[in-house]
Amino acid sequence: MxxxxxxxxxxxxxxxxxxxxxxxxxxHVTTDSAVAERLLDEHPIEVVISDQKMxxxxxVEFFEMIMANHPDPVRMLLTGHAxxxxxIDAINKGxxxxxxxxxxxxxxxxxxxxxxxxxxxxxKRSQQVSAAYGKNLMSIREALILMRAExxxxxxxxxxxxxxxxxxxxxxxxxxxxxxxxxxxx
Amino acid sequence: xxxxxxxxxxxxxxxxxxxxxxxxxxxxxxxxxMSRLSYVPAExxxxxxxxxxxxxxxxxxxxxxxxxLPLLLEANRDPYDREVPSLPNQxxxxxxxxxxxxxxxxxxxxxxxxSSIDSMVVWMMCGDRVLHxxxxxxxxxxxxxxxxxxxxxxxxxxxxxxxxLRAIVGMKSGRGTPIPIRVHERSLLEVWxxxxxxxxxxxxxxxxxxxxxxxxxxxxxxxxxYLLYILFLVGVAGSQFALNGYSWMLGLNxxxxxxxxxxHFVGMYSGITTFLFIQRFLDLKRLAPGYYKTLNIILLCYVxxxxxxxxGKLNVAFDLINMPAMFSVLVLxxxxxxxxxxxxxxxxxxxxxxxxxxxxxxFALREFIPAIPHNWFTxxxxxxxxxxxxxxxSLALGDRINQFKRESEEAREEQLRISRLNEQIMQEQNxxxxxxxxxxxxxxxxxxxxxESTLAELRMAQNQLVQSEKLASIGQLTAxxxxxxxxxxxxxxxxxxxxxxxxxxxxxxxQEVERLDxxxxxxxxxxxELHALVKRLDLEFTMxxxxxxxxxxxxxxxxxxxIVKGLRIFSRMDGDAITRADINELLESTLVILRSxxxxxxxxxxxLAPNLETIxxxxxxxNQVFMNLITNAAQATKDQEPQDRQVRxxxxxxxxxxxxxxxxxxxxxxxxxxxxxxxHIFDPFYTTKDVGxxxxxxxxxxxxxxxxxxxxxxxxxxxxxxxxxxxxxxA
Numbered sequence: 001m002x003x004x005x006x007x008x009x010x011x012x013x014x015x016x017x018x019x020x021x022x023x024x025x026x027x028h029v030t031t032d033s034a035v036a037e038r039l040l041d042e043h044p045i046e047v048v049i050s051d052q053k054m055x056x057x058x059x060v061e062f063f064e065m066i067m068a069n070h071p072d073p074v075r076m077l078l079t080g081h082a083x084x085x086x087x088i089d090a091i092n093k094g095x096x097x098x099x100x101x102x103x104x105x106x107x108x109x110x111x112x113x114x115x116x117x118x119x120x121x122x123x124k125r126s127q128q129v130s131a132a133y134g135k136n137l138m139s140i141r142e143a144l145i146l147m148r149a150e151x152x153x154x155x156x157x158x159x160x161x162x163x164x165x166x167x168x169x170x171x172x173x174x175x176x177x178x179x180x181x182x183x184x185x186x
Numbered sequence: 187x188x189x190x191x192x193x194x195x196x197x198x199x200x201x202x203x204x205x206x207x208x209x210x211x212x213x214x215x216x217x218x219x220m221s222r223l224s225y226v227p228a229e230x231x232x233x234x235x236x237x238x239x240x241x242x243x244x245x246x247x248x249x250x251x252x253x254x255l256p257l258l259l260e261a262n263r264d265p266y267d268r269e270v271p272s273l274p275n276q277x278x279x280x281x282x283x284x285x286x287x288x289x290x291x292x293x294x295x296x297x298x299x300x301s302s303i304d305s306m307v308v309w310m311m312c313g314d315r316v317l318h319x320x321x322x323x324x325x326x327x328x329x330x331x332x333x334x335x336x337x338x339x340x341x342x343x344x345x346x347x348x349x350x351l352r353a354i355v356g357m358k359s360g361r362g363t364p365i366p367i368r369v370h371e372r373s374l375l376e377v378w379x380x381x382x383x384x385x386x387x388x389x390x391x392x393x394x395x396x397x398x399x400x401x402x403x404x405x406x407x408x409x410x411x412y413l414l415y416i417l418f419l420v421g422v423a424g425s426q427f428a429l430n431g432y433s434w435m436l437g438l439n440x441x442x443x444x445x446x447x448x449x450h451f452v453g454m455y456s457g458i459t460t461f462l463f464i465q466r467f468l469d470l471k472r473l474a475p476g477y478y479k480t481l482n483i484i485l486l487c488y489v490x491x492x493x494x495x496x497x498g499k500l501n502v503a504f505d506l507i508n509m510p511a512m513f514s515v516l517v518l519x520x521x522x523x524x525x526x527x528x529x530x531x532x533x534x535x536x537x538x539x540x541x542x543x544x545x546x547x548x549f550a551l552r553e554f555i556p557a558i559p560h561n562w563f564t565x566x567x568x569x570x571x572x573x574x575x576x577x578x579x580s581l582a583l584g585d586r587i588n589q590f591k592r593e594s595e596e597a598r599e600e601q602l603r604i605s606r607l608n609e610q611i612m613q614e615q616n617x618x619x620x621x622x623x624x625x626x627x628x629x630x631x632x633x634x635x636x637x638e639s640t641l642a643e644l645r646m647a648q649n650q651l652v653q654s655e656k657l658a659s660i661g662q663l664t665a666x667x668x669x670x671x672x673x674x675x676x677x678x679x680x681x682x683x684x685x686x687x688x689x690x691x692x693x694x695x696x697q698e699v700e701r702l703d704x705x706x707x708x709x710x711x712x713x714x715e716l717h718a719l720v721k722r723l724d725l726e727f728t729m730x731x732x733x734x735x736x737x738x739x740x741x742x743x744x745x746x747x748x749i750v751k752g753l754r755i756f757s758r759m760d761g762d763a764i765t766r767a768d769i770n771e772l773l774e775s776t777l778v779i780l781r782s783x784x785x786x787x788x789x790x791x792x793x794l795a796p797n798l799e800t801i802x803x804x805x806x807x808x809n810q811v812f813m814n815l816i817t818n819a820a821q822a823t824k825d826q827e828p829q830d831r832q833v834r835x836x837x838x839x840x841x842x843x844x845x846x847x848x849x850x851x852x853x854x855x856x857x858x859x860x861x862x863x864x865x866h867i868f869d870p871f872y873t874t875k876d877v878g879x880x881x882x883x884x885x886x887x888x889x890x891x892x893x894x895x896x897x898x899x900x901x902x903x904x905x906x907x908x909x910x911x912x913x914x915x916x917a
Contacts, residue, residue, distance in 0.1 A: 012677035012738035019684030019731050055828075080672035103676035106683055 052079035063094035074116035275362030301431025302363035312348030360500030421456030534582030545571025674742035752778030822856025
């Protein structure tokens with residue numbers, strides 16, 4: 001189940017949201033931004049939806065606030081009327097994925113949440129992959145360093161061959177350490 | 187120029203007259219050419235002595251025939267070869283010897299043609315023998331003379347024939363004088379004397395006429411110049427009569443005190459009157475002050491003359507009297523000067539005096555210049571000159587009247603011309619003025635038009651601004667409304683869908699229940715299934731949710747209807763219709779719209795009095811006022827934390843005697859306003875907000891609307907202590 005967090009100062013909206021989506025998602029609702037932050041800590045929330053106009057804190061500010069500790073959940077802004085300044089802020093500061101206007105279309109909102117969830121999962125997976133890739137690369141590097149040490153110690157058919165091996169290994173290690181540099185064998 | 191021609195003509199006439207009369211009158215002057223005179227200075231003789239001697243001679247020697255004294259006198263004789271000798275202006279006796287040519291003596295008389303001799307003695311001598319002696323001394327009436335009135339002494343020549351006839355003449359005078367001694371036939375002398383008298387009668391006649399004429403003018407015109415002219419005329423005439431020996435007719439004997447000084451007095455009088463008249467006539471005081479002063483100084487010469495005359499020094503007095511007469515030449519340049527200064531009548535005076543001066547000059551010069559003859563013409567030249575002078579001056583006075591008339595005419599014409607000119611100038615000025623006025627009017631009209639169009643443009647701009655202000659509030663309204671409406675619509679519609687699903691769940695349970703009734707057997711089974719379904723569908727939760735959703739829908743319905751109501755009230759904004767409205771209602775509707783935007787920003791406290799009277803107003807406009815003031819109040823607190831920002835809206839009813847007021851107070855705890863800001867807040871386009879945040883029209887529109895409602899706006903504010911806008915509507 002996709003965990004969705006919805007923050008709005010209007011209690012009825014929360015009720016309606018939960019009623020609409022509880023069958024599809026794991027819905028967390030609150031009127032309090034502090035509670036929302038705690039919910040983020042406690043649940044693996046993938047999608048965060050916030051109303052823009054709230055008395056304590058506006059939606060964009062809330063997104064900015066949670067960005068530090070919870071950068072991954074996909075953020076969507078919900079607002080009663082189109083306020084161009086709010087939209088600009090939302091994109092630049094709040095890094096939001098979508099902007100939804102009230103009244104929401106239930107089906108569309110559902111679809112958007114699912115899409116956002118996919119994005120979240122893809123992002124997560126990509127993070128995992130890249131982390132694994134990085135880890136593998138590091139182990140290759142260590143192996144190469146080991147190999148190079150052996151090359152130095154072990155006698156090889158010719159001195160020339162040994163030197164070629166060593167320089168090739170050096171180049172490879174250097175490239176792994178600095179992937180932006182151009183890789184070429186001597 | 188004409189006066190010059192006259193002057194030259196006069197001089198020519200005088201000169202030709204001199205020559206012509208000389209020829210014509212020659213026979214009358216038998217004795218003149220022939221007389222040989224010797225001048226004997228009276229040295230060694232005292233007047234008294236001589237007189238005594240003469241009297242003694244007369245008494246003692248006539249019989250004895252002794253001629254000691256004449257002979258003695260003759261012994262010192264000095265040849266005197268001038269035709270007309272002069273008696274020098276010296277005191278004492280003067281002696282002459284006259285050689286009388288031989289002719290028929292009983293027909294002849296010897297005449298001494300001078301009236302200036304005060305005393306005279308004549309001895310007729312034939313050789314050394316005194317034929318007879320005549321003394322002219324005392325009353326002129328008894329002087330030996332002819333039949334004329336002139337007192338020129340004339341002596342009969344002795345009847346006995348004599349080849350060597352001589353006359354020894356002794357004379358005494360208070361003044362110098364030429365002494366023409368003539369020997370005439372008695373009849374001719376008498377004719378001549380009569381002619382002379384006739385001339386002077388004629389002369390007298392002219393003078394009297396002139397005098398009367400000018401006296402008449404004087405009394406008519408009352409111009410003192412005429413009086414001076416008359417006095418001058420009397421002087422001129424008097425001196426001529428005196429010089430020509432007619433003064434005895436006034437009973438003045440030459441030997442008396444007055445008689446011997448009469449010519450002096452007359453001369454002096456004539457001089458003074460002449461100068462005064464000239465001064466007056468030429469208006470020297472004004473036109474030529476220099477000449478005026480000079481003439482006054484010259485007149486002072488008469489003072490010593492008078493003193494000498496009174497003292498008895500007649501000869502010295504005579505010299506002093508003659509001196510100013512010399513200076514009378516000054517009259518000519520003075521007249522010229524005044525002529526140049528525009529005194530036209532001065533030309534008459536110039537001519538008159540030129541004529542007189544020519545006459546005087548010729549008369550005086552004939553003594554020294556032999557070419558000028560002593561004849562009838564030159565004798566009468568002075569009186570003729572004086573006639574011309576007097577007549578010309580009278581004409582001048584007439585001309586002066588004419589001149590005055592002309593001048594006044596000219597002045598009048600000048601005045602007329604000036605007034606015409608003025609009129610013309612005025613007309614021109616009027617025209618110019620009219621044109622200027624026209625131009626100015628056109629310019630004003632143009633300016634007015636420009637102003638009007640500018641005003642229209644301004645009005646349009648203002649309307650646009652007002653409209654934009656209105657639109658801004660409508661924008662605020664729509665934004666508020668949108669948000670306010672979108673929330674309930676959102677949760678109502680969403681809740682409805684959810685409710686349907688929940689209901690479906692509940693319906694499916696109910697169907698199971700219904701089925702339970704119809705199929706009596708397998709009840710336990712069915713109940714168990716039902717329980718499973720209820721548990722699966724979480725009926726308890728669903729029922730709670732349904733409850734919540736229904737509440738939400740209800741709430742949403744109420745809220746939307748409230749918004750719509752508020753909107754309906756607020757939407758009267760565009761309508762200017764005056765209706766009775768409840769201020770509380772208006773405020774509530776405004777607050778509905780503002781609440782959504784304000785509730786996030788400020789703590790809004792609303793305290794509306796329940797007993798408020800309705801007032802006649804334009805509700806839409808008042809909504810604009812409240813919205814503006816409440817928005818301003820909220821903005822004034824924006825520097826503070828949201829929980830500290832306070833905006834308070836209160837209404838209340840106030841009774842003041844017969845008047846009652848509906849008061850609205852909008853209070854904030856914001857920045858407040860300084861006195862300077864307060865002075866300007868109602869000025870259009872005055873704003874303390876940042877550029878783009880406000881038009882600066884809000885409060886000026888508010889003021890306009892409140893004025894239309896006869897509402898009183900009181901502002902209580904201090905910088906840093908917030909503001910209260912208290913509006914009092916007359917109820």
